[in-house]
Amino acid sequence: MNADGEGLGGSASAPVSTPAPVSAPHVVAVLIRDGVLPMELGLVHQLLGTARSAEGDLLYSVRTCAPRPGMIRTSADFPVFAEHGLDVVAAADTVIVPASHESDEELAPGGLDGELAGALATPRRVASICTGSFVLAAAGLLDGRRATTHWMSADHMARMFPQVTVDPDVLYVDEGEVLTSAGEAAGIDLCLHMIREDHGAVVAAEVARRTVIPPHREGGQAQYIQRPLVDAGLTSTGRSRAHAVKCLADPLTLAELAGVESMSVRTFSRRFREETGLTPMQWLTQRRVDRARELLESTDHTVDRIATETGFGTGTSLRQHFVTGVGVSPGAYRRTFRGTGTPNNRPLVE
Structure with missing residues (x-):
């Protein structure tokens, strides 16, 4: 948002x-x-x-x-x-x-x-x-x-x-x-x-x-994608998503995710969108924003540290993606759900 x-x-x-x-x-x-x-x-x-x-x-x-x-x-x-x-x-x-x-x-x-x-x-x-x-x-x-x-x-x-x-x-x-x-x-x-x-x-x-359900699907994700029936033996892209969630802090590339499924980038991108309604990078950004939200609520990490742990790399990149995805800055979000101080009363650092 x-x-x-x-x-x-x-x-x-x-x-x-x-x-x-x-x-x-x-x-x-x-x-x-x-x-x-x-x-x-x-x-x-x-x-x-x-x-x-x-x-x-x-x-x-x-x-x-x-x-x-x-x-x-x-x-x-x-x-x-x-x-x-x-x-x-x-x-x-x-x-x-x-x-x-x-x-x-x-x-x-x-x-x-x-x-x-x-x-x-x-x-x-x-x-x-x-x-x-x-x-x-x-x-x-x-x-x-x-x-x-x-x-x-x-x-x-x-x-x-x-x-x-x-x-x-x-x-x-x-x-x-x-x-x-x-x-x-x-x-x-x-x-x-x-x-x-x-x-x-x-x-x-x-x-x-x-x-035992997925914690978050964006509202903008397609509810139905009309396409021919998929062959029963068609390889899913689920392994790549599991890999991405485990390795959010890493600089994941499209080629790496496609390699997890032993697919070409083109085939992987097409099948990923068929299964999720999103491109691989859109999906990955959403998962990183989700993880950033959790860390803002449950830790007193700085924004720069959260950016590193979620794969955004820099605090500036995290802020940009967070405002786009959530509608407020990381600091404003943290104050909403954590208040102005952490349990040990140290100030929260944006």
């Missing part, structure tokens, strides 16, 4: 804001409707519901809500029980709307129940997973904003809601108080992104480790 808020690869992210001291868990209302996708409901509870502070305190209180409390049909062969209603939605800090393929694409501008639309207008942050974005659009929350949804529904959403700038080529879009994500797995990326923005990269990485 640059200084104006544009994310890498086309995602839009809000500037990092200073998190308030944790006195009570941040209340997250998951608004479900008949036909809800169980995976999308579950992933919010699994990720946000397990995030903890360094002291072990739960950071979020996740509550399942419905327009009318009670049994709610799912897209599977079992129902779920929603204990809470729209009063909890209206009072929540964050509301997340999972998809319901049963009704989402039938929504039109102004077509949302007035009570439901009113409840969604109150919380300070609202997000959607997959076609849950149709609910936000019908409530008018996406008017004049950029948003995404599942790639198979993007054209329909653009036709139904012309006042929304629909981007079908990203995993999620962060417009500050309103966020949207693509298909089910992109909901995982969105939840980790919100945890990271609320409480920092270290907390988000711990949630990812506990859940």
Whole structure:
């Protein structure tokens, strides 16, 4: 994300804001409707519901809500029980709307129940997973904003809601108080992104480790790349990515990464982009920025030392890439998530 808020690869992210001291868990209302996708409901509870502070305190209180409390049909062969209603939605800090393929694409501008639309207008942050974005659009929350949804529904959403700038080529879009994500797995990326923005990269990485999922995919990464089926014996570029993560401090070259897979640079670059939606160097820069975020939060290393440990080489290079990727300087980021001093009260050096 640059200084104006544009994310890498086309995602839009809000500037990092200073998190308030944790006195009570941040209340997250998951608004479900008949036909809800169980995976999308579950992933919010699994990720946000397990995030903890360094002291072990739960950071979020996740509550399942419905327009009318009670049994709610799912897209599977079992129902779920929603204990809470729209009063909890209206009072929540964050509301997340999972998809319901049963009704989402039938929504039109102004077509949302007035009570439901009113409840969604109150919380300070609202997000959607997959076609849950149709609910936000019908409530008018996406008017004049950029948003995404599942790639198979993007054209329909653009036709139904012309006042929304629909981007079908990203995993999620962060417009500050309103966020949207693509298909089910992109909901995982969105939840980790919100945890990271609320409480920092270290907390988000711990949630990812506990859940055994990748800690970070940029919102601008392509959600779907249309191409012919790959031969079953096609060599993956996964070994090169594992090698790069182990050797971030080294001056890695495209030729070296291609050599890990025993491919030509041309073939490697093509297959890498097919598998990740990014060029090898774009992906490598993102991993280095991710590691820099963790070190800024968890150590009192100088920026020059962090630049060396993350492969940027110089503090100037790190600052440039960090501002482009995160939207603030390393020093501002550190002050946001660490305060003005380290645990041993030594000053932080940028």
